[in-house]
Every structure is written in structure tokens, then in C-alpha cells.
Amino acid sequence: MHLLTNGSFESVDAQGQPINWKLPDPKAAQIVEENGNHFLRLTSNSFTAHPDAANRMRIDPQWKTISIRARIRTRDLHLRQNAQATDGARLEYAFENANGVGLAGAGTPVTMLRAVQSDQNWTFLKADVYNDNEKAEYLRVTPAIAGATGTADFDDIHVVPNPVLDLTPRLREGLPEGNFEKADAAGNPLGWKISNPTQIKIVEEEGNHFLRLLNKTKGFLSAYNDFTIDPTWRRIRVQGRLRVQGLKRGANEWETTRLQYWFTDGGSNMIGPWQRPMEIKHDTDDWVLMRSEAKVPLGATRLRISPEILNAAGQADYDDIKVMQEPAWLDLPIRDGFPEGTFENVDEEGNPAGWILDDKEHAQVAEEKGNHFLRLINDNIDDSVSASTEFKLNPTWKKIKIRLRMRGKNIKIGPSPNDESHPRLAYEFADDNGKVGPWVGNLPTLPQSSDWETKEIEATIPPDAKYIMLRPEMVYSSGIMDIDDIQFTVLQ
Known part of the structure; x- marks a missing residue:
């Protein structure tokens, strides 16, 4: 049964107006x-x-x-x-x-x-x-x-x-399955699939329930749940509270506790790029709120969320996992002068134009003598801090130069032997499906504390790229990094 009459606009009255429609301005x-x-x-x-x-x-x-x-x-x-x-x-x-x-x-x-x-x-x-x-x-x-x-x-x-609906739990803001207040007949978290019931349990503290993963020896533990994506959502935020005790990490940096998520086609096929997990690499005194944002790739119908201990030992608690709709990136083009790279225009929530800063305690717009710039503050070398944005590329561009100013204070570099441990401006190219182009290794980095320095790199744009994603970040490094005056120059 169709409720809307004349949605095809084939029926018009004597004045040429569509029947059952009101057109306030016939010229428009x-x-x-x-x-x-x-x-x-x-x-x-x-x-x-x-x-x-x-x-x-x-x-x-x-x-x-x-x-x-x-x-x-x-x-x-x-x-x-x-x-x-x-x-x-x-x-x-x-x-x-x-x-x-x-x-x-x-x-x-x-x-x-x-x-x-x-x-x-x-x-x-x-x-x-x-x-x-x-x-x-x-x-x-x-x-x-x-x-x-x-x-x-x-x-x-x-x-x-009342259309026929997918019976998979629909993704709605708040995600009640993520508070772990309900269990099935076996005592397992309702709606979640777990790898080992003896090591993954619902725990109660002062009336609040949460999920606990416990590994006495290094190994892999996980729980996961699949949720149907609202088809109107173009960008999401995933967040959750984590608490870690007695952590013994694996040999690699990524072998730790984390909250991972990825998009699928409704089956077992992943859609879009691999999403950066929310990781904790050290014991925490209390609960820590972790957040991540992602663009919903074309063709994605479901989201899989997975609390994990990856080849590590220790106790990891998870609670209040939520998924929320985020404002979509605006398909904004790179304008002359790239004013978004100067950080001079800030909205009421403290976000610089074109950017979204989730953790404003550690990623913020700072001001000195009337000049504004982006500041990242990372107190723990095992944590990470970043900001991100996405802009539409001119389809005629083939090669660009990225130029910016960087400054660092109290910079300490982590154990990674390459530039991954340096504060940096990471950038990636993506097509309409959110698929990231070949990994970019030539990044503007800040290997040590310094006053303002100008950095330049050249980048070849992959043939199918429609967007460039910019991500100032401090990963495996601590201290303060300031970034300002990001500019693009077309070389080809």
C-alpha cells in the first residue's frame, strides 16, 4: 500500500500543478x-x-x-x-x-x-x-x-x-546491548557471541553490569555483535568505556586490548577500509572513555563491534558501548588558500571549520598573539591523540604538494623504529566507497622538540581517488605538537 498520492508527478491539474502537492513558489x-x-x-x-x-x-x-x-x-x-x-x-x-x-x-x-x-x-x-x-x-x-x-x-x-524489516537488531543511538545489563539463559551477554564463556563474563559492581575479558596467559579473546546500519547514516561514532588491569602485551605494538569495529555486506565480507581500533596499552586506574569515527562505506549494511584481547594477557572490562550518528563530512572542495588549514574559524563547540575534535582535552585550537593553530597533547606514550578531516579533490589534479608548519615541545618518541613513532600529519586518499588508496609512506613528521618548522612533501594522487583525508596524530609518542597553515599546491 502506497500512502503518497502522485509521487510520480504524472497527474497535473488545469494549471499544470501536480495534484496533491503544494508548490509555494511556482518559479522555483x-x-x-x-x-x-x-x-x-x-x-x-x-x-x-x-x-x-x-x-x-x-x-x-x-x-x-x-x-x-x-x-x-x-x-x-x-x-x-x-x-x-x-x-x-x-x-x-x-x-x-x-x-x-x-x-x-x-x-x-x-x-x-x-x-x-x-x-x-x-x-x-x-x-x-x-x-x-x-x-x-x-x-x-x-x-x-x-x-x-x-x-x-x-x-x-x-x-x-510497516515494511518488512531486517530481523538483525537495528542500529539505534544508545545501543542498549552495549550496556551489558541483560544476559541470556546461559548467563552470557544478550545478543553477543563470545569466543570462550569461561573467560568472558558479565560482572556486576555496585549494581552496574559490564563485560569482562580475562586472559591468564597470552592469547586471543573476543566477543562480537552485528547490527543493521540505518541506511540514512553516512558517518558514525563508536565509543565505549574500557578499564584494564594486569596487562602483559605481546611482542608487537598492536598486541593489546582494544575495541574493534568494521563494516560488512551483511555476510562475512568486510566493506571499506580496515578501521583503526581503540586500543589501551597499559593498566588504567579507572574507566577510560574511548571514541572513534568512521564514514559508512557504500554497500555496507551492517556494523560488527568486537571487544578484544589480542595476543596479550590481562583483564579488560568493557561497558557502555554506543553507536551514534555523526554529522557527515560535507564533500567540501579544497578552496584557494585552504582556509580550513589555518584554524582561524572556530564554531561554538570549539571545532575548527571543516574539522571535528572529539577529545578537546587533548586536541584543541590554541591561540598565540591573535594566531590560531591546532594543538595535540599526549601525556602517555602508549596512548594516541589525533584529529581528522576529509576534503574532496579536484578531479583534474594528479600530483600535489602539502606544506605546513609544525612545532613540538617535550617530544618523546616510542619504541617503533620508523616514522610511525613521530608526531606527524598523516594523510590518505579514498574513493567514493571509502576504500583507501595505496598506503602513503612520505609523511610530514616532527622527530624532536623544536620551534615552528616548515615541512613540505609531494604526493601523487591515485587514479580513483576522490577524497584526501588529513589526520594530525601522535601515536607511540608523547608531548605537545602544534600544526598550522596547511596548504596545497597543484603540481600536475
Whole structure:
């Protein structure tokens, strides 16, 4: 049963307006015909404009899940400066009561399927949305352009109640299975598969339950759980609390305790690049909050999360593992002068434009004599600190020069014999699927404490690369690293 009438835009009235649709501005919203097919075209000539069309349909308040699907095509789309993840061409939806008042049915009164932020041919947008408000009697669907100029075409919009759902636990913010408060009949953590029930158990302290992995001798222990990814999510954050005692690491740096995750196709095949694990390499006095972010690769339908002890001995406790939607990287191009590399524009949360800093105690924007720069602080050589961002490459570029200024104080280098132990600006190339190009070995590094130094490296862009990911980081090193004035020069 399709709820939305005339989602194909084939039915028009005597004035040429689509039946059951409201077009507030006929100049910005029109029905266009192409090879006998009709569709809605929205045109925005200003970043402050919000051209849209709306269709309001009645729903049964008992319907808890509704599937929304549409085809969209964009041309000459340009985002405003300092664009948000919600800017671009998008399909909004809102649950409403009988009086047209928006309700918090799916998290917020008005939300949307992911925004399209670059030019693309016809493609599908699809999401299953959740109605948690019994007062919802109507659903309003609104194709729109926000914070951008250009053209967006919409067609074949379908709304279906209570679609058949994947029975795998759906990924929802909070991830209740990650608090380990529930166990199955055997006493194992509900929903998790464990490698050894005698060494992996739920433990209780002062009414709180958590997962404990215990290795008396060096070996591998793990638990894992698979969760269905919300198809509207483009980027996620995984976080959890870890506590480690009596750790005896293996011979390699990566043989320790960690919280690992990766994307799959719903089977056993990993999708996208290997994700950097959240590792602890020493005993902790108390619980430590660990966080990681990742782009959801195209084709990924599930996320596997795995607490692990990897070829090490000791006790590792895990609790409050959560997965949350993060603002997507904005597909921002590298602009002349690369202003995002100067760290002069900072938002209300302390994030420099184009960057997200999760751990603001150890990654922050600092200021000296009116100049702003990125500062990383690592107190423990076994820990790691980083910041990251991603920018869209100009498709004509083949080779670039990266230039920046670096400064270090109280720098101590870890045991790794190569540049991996040096504070550095790591960078990687990726395609549309998030697949990282060949590993880059030529990185700007800071091997010792110093005043401001200018570093330059040259990089050849792989043929399929669409993005460059920048990651200032301190791994196996401690002290303070400052970075400023990151610049790009096109060589070919």
C-alpha cells in the first residue's frame, strides 16, 4: 500500500500543478517533462532560499515504521560557505497532529533523508523512519533545497507503512546491548557471541553490569555483535568505556586490548577500509572513555563491534558501548588558500571549520598573539591523540604538494623504529566507497622538540581517488605538537 498520492508527478491539474502537492513558489518549483516522464524540479538561486514542495498524507498512529523512497538528480549544486551536513538537496519529512503541528515522531519534528551535496545522476534515497508518537495522524513529505544553489530533480516518491524489516537488531543511538545489563539463559551477554564463556563474563559492581575479558596467559579473546546500519547514516561514532588491569602485551605494538569495529555486506565480507581500533596499552586506574569515527562505506549494511584481547594477557572490562550518528563530512572542495588549514574559524563547540575534535582535552585550537593553530597533547606514550578531516579533490589534479608548519615541545618518541613513532600529519586518499588508496609512506613528521618548522612533501594522487583525508596524530609518542597553515599546491 502506497500512502503518497502522485509521487510520480504524472497527474497535473488545469494549471499544470501536480495534484496533491503544494508548490509555494511556482518559479522555483515546476513540473518538467523528459522523454515522456514527468518529475519535480526545484531551482535555488540563493543560499538563503528554501525552494520546496509538500505532500501531506494521513497515517495510522499505530504504524511504527514507514519506508520512504525517492529518486533524486542534482546539477550545478554549490554549497554555502561553512556548509552543514544538512545543506544541499534533501527529502524532509515530519510527523504532525491533526492541526498540522510537528511532533517528535522520529527524533525531531522535522528531519530528512541524507542530503545530497554534489552533482549526481538519478539515484535512490531510501530510509525506514520510526513513529514514536501516538498523536501523529499525518506525515508531511517535502522535497527541498537548503543552504545551496543549483537544481534538484525529484521523482517516484513512495511512502509505504510497516515494511518488512531486517530481523538483525537495528542500529539505534544508545545501543542498549552495549550496556551489558541483560544476559541470556546461559548467563552470557544478550545478543553477543563470545569466543570462550569461561573467560568472558558479565560482572556486576555496585549494581552496574559490564563485560569482562580475562586472559591468564597470552592469547586471543573476543566477543562480537552485528547490527543493521540505518541506511540514512553516512558517518558514525563508536565509543565505549574500557578499564584494564594486569596487562602483559605481546611482542608487537598492536598486541593489546582494544575495541574493534568494521563494516560488512551483511555476510562475512568486510566493506571499506580496515578501521583503526581503540586500543589501551597499559593498566588504567579507572574507566577510560574511548571514541572513534568512521564514514559508512557504500554497500555496507551492517556494523560488527568486537571487544578484544589480542595476543596479550590481562583483564579488560568493557561497558557502555554506543553507536551514534555523526554529522557527515560535507564533500567540501579544497578552496584557494585552504582556509580550513589555518584554524582561524572556530564554531561554538570549539571545532575548527571543516574539522571535528572529539577529545578537546587533548586536541584543541590554541591561540598565540591573535594566531590560531591546532594543538595535540599526549601525556602517555602508549596512548594516541589525533584529529581528522576529509576534503574532496579536484578531479583534474594528479600530483600535489602539502606544506605546513609544525612545532613540538617535550617530544618523546616510542619504541617503533620508523616514522610511525613521530608526531606527524598523516594523510590518505579514498574513493567514493571509502576504500583507501595505496598506503602513503612520505609523511610530514616532527622527530624532536623544536620551534615552528616548515615541512613540505609531494604526493601523487591515485587514479580513483576522490577524497584526501588529513589526520594530525601522535601515536607511540608523547608531548605537545602544534600544526598550522596547511596548504596545497597543484603540481600536475
